[in-house]
Amino acid sequence: MAAVQDTVEQVRSIDVDQYKYGFETQIESEKAPKGLSEEVIRFISAKKEEPEWMLQWRLDAYARWLTMQEPEWARVDYPAIDYQDLYYYSQPKQFKAPKSLDEVDPEILKTYEKLGIPLREQEILAGVEIPEGERPKIAVDAVFDSVSVATTFKEELKAAGVIFMPISEALREHPDLVKQYLGSVVPATDNYFATLNQAVFSDGSFVYIPPGVRCPMELSTYFRINEKNTGQFERTLIIADKGSYVSYLEGCTAPMRDENQLHAAVVELVVLDDAEIKYSTVQNWYPGDAEGKGGIYNFVTKRGDCRGKNSKISWTQVETGSAITWKYPSCVLRGEGSSGEFYSIAISNGRQQVDSGTKMIHLGKNTTSRIISKGISAGRSNNTYRGLVSAHRKAAGARNFTNCDSLLIGDNCGAHTVPYIEAKNPTAQFEHEATTSKISEDMLFYCMQRGLTQEDAVALVVNGFVRDVLQQLPMEFAVEAQKLISISLEGSVG
Amino acid sequence: MAPLLEIKDLHAEISGGRKIIDGMNLSINPGEVHAIMGPNGAGKSTLSYVLSGKPGYEITGGEVIFRGVNLLELSPDERAAQGLFLCFQYPLEIPGVSNMAFLHTAVNSQRRKRGETELTSPELVRKVRELGQTLGINAEMLKRPVNVGFSGGEKKRNETLQMMLLEPYLCVLDEADSGLDIDALKVVSNGVNALRSPERSMLVITHYQRLLDYIVPDVVHVFAAGRIVHTGGKELALELEATGYAQYQNEAA
Ligand SMILES: Nc1ncnc2c1ncn2[C@@H]1O[C@H](COP(=O)(O)OP(=O)(O)OP(=O)(O)O)[C@@H](O)[C@H]1O
Numbered sequence: 001m002a003a004v005q006d007t008v009e010q011v012r013s014i015d016v017d018q019y020k021y022g023f024e025t026q027i028e029s030e031k032a033p034k035g036l037s038e039e040v041i042r043f044i045s046a047k048k049e050e051p052e053w054m055l056q057w058r059l060d061a062y063a064r065w066l067t068m069q070e071p072e073w074a075r076v077d078y079p080a081i082d083y084q085d086l087y088y089y090s091q092p093k094q095f096k097a098p099k100s101l102d103e104v105d106p107e108i109l110k111t112y113e114k115l116g117i118p119l120r121e122q123e124i125l126a127g128v129e130i131p132e133g134e135r136p137k138i139a140v141d142a143v144f145d146s147v148s149v150a151t152t153f154k155e156e157l158k159a160a161g162v163i164f165m166p167i168s169e170a171l172r173e174h175p176d177l178v179k180q181y182l183g184s185v186v187p188a189t190d191n192y193f194a195t196l197n198q199a200v201f202s203d204g205s206f207v208y209i210p211p212g213v214r215c216p217m218e219l220s221t222y223f224r225i226n227e228k229n230t231g232q233f234e235r236t237l238i239i240a241d242k243g244s245y246v247s248y249l250e251g252c253t254a255p256m257r258d259e260n261q262l263h264a265a266v267v268e269l270v271v272l273d274d275a276e277i278k279y280s281t282v283q284n285w286y287p288g289d290a291e292g293k294g295g296i297y298n299f300v301t302k303r304g305d306c307r308g309k310n311s312k313i314s315w316t317q318v319e320t321g322s323a324i325t326w327k328y329p330s331c332v333l334r335g336e337g338s339s340g341e342f343y344s345i346a347i348s349n350g351r352q353q354v355d356s357g358t359k360m361i362h363l364g365k366n367t368t369s370r371i372i373s374k375g376i377s378a379g380r381s382n383n384t385y386r387g388l389v390s391a392h393r394k395a396a397g398a399r400n401f402t403n404c405d406s407l408l409i410g411d412n413c414g415a416h417t418v419p420y421i422e423a424k425n426p427t428a429q430f431e432h433e434a435t436t437s438k439i440s441e442d443m444l445f446y447c448m449q450r451g452l453t454q455e456d457a458v459a460l461v462v463n464g465f466v467r468d469v470l471q472q473l474p475m476e477f478a479v480e481a482q483k484l485i486s487i488s489l490e491g492s493v494g
Numbered sequence: 495m496a497p498l499l500e501i502k503d504l505h506a507e508i509s510g511g512r513k514i515i516d517g518m519n520l521s522i523n524p525g526e527v528h529a530i531m532g533p534n535g536a537g538k539s540t541l542s543y544v545l546s547g548k549p550g551y552e553i554t555g556g557e558v559i560f561r562g563v564n565l566l567e568l569s570p571d572e573r574a575a576q577g578l579f580l581c582f583q584y585p586l587e588i589p590g591v592s593n594m595a596f597l598h599t600a601v602n603s604q605r606r607k608r609g610e611t612e613l614t615s616p617e618l619v620r621k622v623r624e625l626g627q628t629l630g631i632n633a634e635m636l637k638r639p640v641n642v643g644f645s646g647g648e649k650k651r652n653e654t655l656q657m658m659l660l661e662p663y664l665c666v667l668d669e670a671d672s673g674l675d676i677d678a679l680k681v682v683s684n685g686v687n688a689l690r691s692p693e694r695s696m697l698v699i700t701h702y703q704r705l706l707d708y709i710v711p712d713v714v715h716v717f718a719a720g721r722i723v724h725t726g727g728k729e730l731a732l733e734l735e736a737t738g739y740a741q742y743q744n745e746a747a
């Protein structure tokens with residue numbers, strides 16, 4: 001399997017340092033004062049030159065957040081976070097929104113180059129032997145610490161009527177659209193981390209696909225946390241108007257640091273009649289070292305609202321990084337005949353703790369959902385699938401199929417499956433399947449007897465295990481994901 | 495001529511358990527087919543695992559030289575690349591990994607270790623299809639995940655396919671005939687016979703003379719209580735079928 005060979009070469013080239021994205025970029029940055037206060041929120045809002053209603057929206061969230069408690073129900077364990085010991089805003093110094101890539105700090109471009117992100121359009125077209133035209137184009141919005149530094153393919157997207165820009169820019173250029181949808185899927189009351197995000201979020205991507213438009217290319221955002229002690233709070237808002245389609249990719253990395261970094265993002269998707277959003281994530285935040293020192297705390301709220309008839313949302317995620325993952329990309333199936341999908345690969349190794357899953361909330365008639373979750377635990381990690389499937393009493397004919405498989409590598413890790421099912425309509429049909437298995441010595445020996453090294457054998461077996469989900473990812477992402485999977489499992493046996 | 499495989503006074507036990515291989519000697523020249531027969535629990539499968547390097551066994555004495563190298567120092571994948579192939583009594587299933595992808599990975603892993611150029615996908619696919627045809631393995635079976643849901647006979651054919659593709663120097667077949675109907679037995683034996691050559695040797699573990707009608711051995715050994723207790727020509731297999739192992743078990747004790 002060529003992909004496995006790639007994987008293995010990749011693993012070799014990485015040598016001792018497993019986390020290859022762990023470099024730091026030397027850039028002077030401008031930060032908000034440390035800690036969280038009304039002043040800091042005003043500072044952020046002023047930096048972004050936001051309208052008054054936005055500032056008020058943030059301050060309302062802050063006031064509410066002060067009264068809230070950090071949730072404790074997830075199967076994750078971490079020392080108390082000191083919210084006053086963080087910076088909430090950091091931007092590269094002398095930053096003014098770049099008009100073109102030539103205005104972006106070359107150090108930042110270098111960072112993204114190291115990450116393998118095709119920021120420069122010409123590189124996308126030139127760099128590879130695939131003939132022009134056949135290679136899928138990807139428009140990229142890159143977010144560095146708190147600000148968006150570059151968005152590509154603007155002109156071409158504009159011609160199609162697609163809006164793809166930093167949310168701070170959208171607030172200036174399309175205030176009505178933003179105002180109409182922002183917070184309409186994840187309200188200020190939602191949960192502790194989402195409320196915090198609403199108060200302090202710095203940037204993120206905004207996407208609007210007009211009626212009947214099939215977005216001419218994949219859209220992608222790469223998030224990078226660089227600054228020390230800096231939380232990253234981005235907010236993404238995607239609206240697919242009637243009959244439109246978009247495929248959106250999200251990737252994330254951070255430098256290796258001894259201390260933990262906080263990431264609390266919010267993603268809101270709105271899908272109107274007959275429209276579809278396919279949202280794919282490859283999450284590769286720094287997971288901490290083998291002993292559990294450092295790593296990102298990832299508390300993310302992702303939710304899509306299938307507002308229109310026959311609308312569709314498909315979440316695909318490959319989670320390999322973060323010290324703590326707390327994340328439940330969900331679908332509210334409001335429109336009649338709407339459907340939601342959740343395909344997930346969650347890998348934990350070392351001391352990583354993952355509590356992730358989805359919520360499929362069936363409100364409309366004849367709504368369908370499908371959940372395929374593959375959890376892989378190695379080392380001393382803990383991996384929990386937590387999922388809710390519910391049918392409202394008006395959701396006649398609601399259907400769900402859930403399949404949760406867990407794979408254990410070694411004897412010191414844990415896998416847990418926590419499904420919640422609520423059917424208030426008697427015609428709802430929910431199916432749930434779950435398996436837990438262990439990579440067996442015998443299977444590895446069989447592969448090795450045929451010539452595979454132990455590492456190749458593990459990669460092969462794991463790739464087989466996650467195949468159903470990998471197939472859901474866009475091609476280029478699938479290759480990247482396959483590599484990440486092997487890298488993150490390096491040293492997990494033997 | 496140097497033997498292809500030489501086992502000298504080999505002693506092995508299950509890690510933390512009892513001794514299974516107990517002073518075993520065996521020498522196989524290039525091109526020879528050796529059959530090993532013996533009572534249940536004598537240690538025949540264990541021998542195949544010890545030769546191929548399966549974890550869980552402790553070598554407590556003796557040595558094994560294979561193609562001039564000390565086999566016992568190599569990891570299982572290195573032994574495979576050196577040309578040792580074990581046809582499993584119970585082949586393992588690998589969900590989600592297509593047969594073709596598995597073959598590709600296996601062949602090229604070995605070639606890389608030997609410093610040979612790797613096969614491209616089209617080269618491999620052509621070769622596998624050709625071999626598959628002789629074994630009654632169709633394109634659909636090649637797409638399916640390795641051994642998953644295969645019948646007993648299909649699994650054995652699949653083992654034979656792997657063996658033919660990997661072209662090892664020594665094929666160790668552990669009860670290749672178990673679970674085979676008479677037609678499958680012929681197909682598998684034909685595959686094995688097609689591999690017979692002056693450089694390649696076979697070690698055929700079986701309980702039944704029947705298999706040896708198809709894969710005709712040069713030498714037959716009786717294996718009891720962890721070692722070879724008697725050696726003869728191919729007629730010994732017939733004799734054993736009539737008399738059983740009683741007399742040799744006494745010899746071993
Ligand atoms: N992992 C193990 N733990 C404990 N005992 C074992 C283990 N593996 C093998 N044995 C024992 O070692 C002995 C030899 O087993 P082995 O499978 O090698 O016999 P065999 O000659 O292949 O028998 P058969 O003809 O039935 O296949 C048996 O008594 C078996 O129970």
Ligand SMILES: [Mg+2]
Nearest residue numbers: 538539540583
């Ligand atoms: Mg046996």
